[in-house]
Amino acid sequence: MKKQLSNVTIATRPADQGEPVDRLMLKTVNELALKHGDLLFLNYASVGNQQNLESSQSSEAGPELPTTATAAQVFQSVKQSALDDQLDKDPGMITRPRDPKMCCHGDKGMCDYCMPLEPYDASYQEEHKIKHLSFHAYLKKLNSENNKSGGSSSYMAPLEEPFYGVAKKCPGGHPPWPAGICSKCQPSAITLQQQSFRMVDHVEFADFGIVNTFIDAWRKTGLQRIGYLYGTYQRYDAVPLGVRAVVEAIYEPSQSDELDGVTLTLPNDEEEKHVDELAKAAGLQKLGVVFTDLLDAGKGDGSVVCKRHVDSYFLSSLEIAFAAKLQKENRNPCRWSTDGQFSSKFVTCVISGNLEGQIDIASYQSSMSAEAMMDADLIEPSVNPSVMRIKEPTSTRYVPDIFYKKINEYKLTVQENAKPAFPVEYLLVTLTHGFPEKPAPLFTPGESFPIENRGHTGVSQDFHAIKKQLGNGTRLEAKDIADFHFLVHVTSLGILSGEESRLLVQAAVSKNEEDLYLLSQSPGWQSLLTIASTQ
Ligand code: ZN
Numbered sequence: 001m002k003k004q005l006s007n008v009t010i011a012t013r014p015a016d017q018g019e020p021v022d023r024l025m026l027k028t029v030n031e032l033a034l035k036h037g038d039l040l041f042l043n044y045a046s047v048g049n050q051q052n053l054e055s056s057q058s059s060e061a062g063p064e065l066p067t068t069a070t071a072a073q074v075f076q077s078v079k080q081s082a083l084d085d086q087l088d089k090d091p092g093m094i095t096r097p098r099d100p101k102m103c104c105h106g107d108k109g110m111c112d113y114c115m116p117l118e119p120y121d122a123s124y125q126e127e128h129k130i131k132h133l134s135f136h137a138y139l140k141k142l143n144s145e146n147n148k149s150g151g152s153s154s155y156m157a158p159l160e161e162p163f164y165g166v167a168k169k170c171p172g173g174h175p176p177w178p179a180g181i182c183s184k185c186q187p188s189a190i191t192l193q194q195q196s197f198r199m200v201d202h203v204e205f206a207d208f209g210i211v212n213t214f215i216d217a218w219r220k221t222g223l224q225r226i227g228y229l230y231g232t233y234q235r236y237d238a239v240p241l242g243v244r245a246v247v248e249a250i251y252e253p254s255q256s257d258e259l260d261g262v263t264l265t266l267p268n269d270e271e272e273k274h275v276d277e278l279a280k281a282a283g284l285q286k287l288g289v290v291f292t293d294l295l296d297a298g299k300g301d302g303s304v305v306c307k308r309h310v311d312s313y314f315l316s317s318l319e320i321a322f323a324a325k326l327q328k329e330n331r332n333p334c335r336w337s338t339d340g341q342f343s344s345k346f347v348t349c350v351i352s353g354n355l356e357g358q359i360d361i362a363s364y365q366s367s368m369s370a371e372a373m374m375d376a377d378l379i380e381p382s383v384n385p386s387v388m389r390i391k392e393p394t395s396t397r398y399v400p401d402i403f404y405k406k407i408n409e410y411k412l413t414v415q416e417n418a419k420p421a422f423p424v425e426y427l428l429v430t431l432t433h434g435f436p437e438k439p440a441p442l443f444t445p446g447e448s449f450p451i452e453n454r455g456h457t458g459v460s461q462d463f464h465a466i467k468k469q470l471g472n473g474t475r476l477e478a479k480d481i482a483d484f485h486f487l488v489h490v491t492s493l494g495i496l497s498g499e500e501s502r503l504l505v506q507a508a509v510s511k512n513e514e515d516l517y518l519l520s521q522s523p524g525w526q527s528l529l530t531i532a533s534t535q
């Protein structure tokens with residue numbers, strides 16, 4: 001890189017040879033005696049080794065557009081999830097039956113009225129009230145516009161993550177931000193709009209008991225609760241090329257619960273890592289977060305207050321910022337994006353009162369604009385939950401013009417200045433949620449092993465609980481161990497070896513008799529039973 005920079009020179013007059021960039025890099029604008037409005041002239045000697053330049057480009061983060069070769073390299077090298085690979089290959093065409101009124105051809109014929117539709121067909125989306133296109137339908141739409149020929153030589157990455165900061169590498173040749181800025185590296189104005197697509201379409205809880213057990217913490221204490229969702233991402237066929245998050249368990253990290261919210265206590269990395277690893281061994285991953293916002297309506301009939309509705313907010317500015325932060329921590333690998341990743345499949349669910357006063361679930365994601373604005377440190381939550389504040393510019397924070405588009409009282413689309421604060425709905429993507437028609441949860445539903453970190457409700461995970469969980473039966477049964485909270489606890493005790501822990505998780509998930517037998521005969525399991533039996 002250094003060698004190439006010395007090939008680039010900057011001069012204040014066009015005929016001058018100028019100074020190599022690498023000699024100017026650490027100097028301030030003052031030291032260079034540059035004044036506002038000075039014209040600078042950039043010269044460069046041609047670089048012999050193009051390959052070298054490309055590899056140095058791709059190794060550094062920044063919003064710079066990569067060359068076609070780099071986009072193709074990203075396409076080849078990024079490892080996506082198996083689900084994304086499968087959806088990539090699926091054309092997702094929406095088939096339609098022969099229309100008896102409009103089609104004037106035989107059974108085997110086809111016409112405009114019965115021809116299959118593209119997965120992103122706008123009239124289909126409207127007819128079926130699909131609020132956002134599925135990510136893969138959106139991607140197919142972009143590819144149909146940008147990569148028509150399908151030839152790899154003309155391939156353009158259809159996706160690019162928004163970046164609202166000052167470009168990290170500026171061709172303007174000035175010292176890097178915050179020492180210098182020019183029209184080339186300053187972020188352009190941001191115009192916020194509703195995001196047209198969503199990374200996940202639907203959240204499905206594998207069994208109602210999972211949610212019910214979670215809400216129990218509030219029922220017992222009146223205090224709010226937060227948990228992480230574990231499960232799998234699968235196809236969701238109710239929308240073209242859809243994705244659903246199927247929740248098999250909710251893990252409740254250490255937290256301090258209040259009447260009006262929760263605070264995550266110092267993140268216990270050890271604990272979180274253990275849960276993630278255990279989930280992985282069970283074929284699961286962290287899908288998102290869920291929290292309660294419940295308040296008894298005081299009518300004595302179990303009804304709750306509806307706080308979140310169209311005239312207040314659905315997700316507060318604080319929660320949107322929290323969701324965006326978690327989404328940034330859980331990136332979505334994507335071969336179609338210039339930098340090999342695109343947004344996140346991390347979901348955020350709220351359990352609160354609906355318009356009928358019933359306890360209900362709502363599922364969301366923060367938009368990519370929210371992720372990018374958080375990333376560039378442009379926004380902060382407001383005390384008013386329905387608006388997000390734009391931060392003030394400082395010597396190190398460049399805040400571009402920010403607008404949002406809205407439909408005014410005359411039904412006209414108008415552009416409003418978003419400063420100093422704007423409605424949170426521009427940062428929110430809505431998902432649907434539900435339960436399967438025929439539940440087949442991975443873990444035994446019903447009365448479960450005590451939930452972790454619930455000391456304040458009077459339950460604890462101990463050997464007494466283990467004894468109760470395993471019962472007095474002589475034969476180990478899958479239903480006894482098929483409990484996520486039990487698995488997390490037992491594998492954290494240090495009684496089972498790593499191999500025995502894997503066997504335990506495998507037996508709990510596979511429900512295989514041979515695995516169960518092997519586990520029951522293992523020395524670690526025998527020790528566990530011995531200790532538990534003395535309780
Ligand atoms: Zn037809």
Ligand code: ZN
Pocket residue numbers: 170171172173174180181182183184185186
């Ligand atoms: Zn610049």
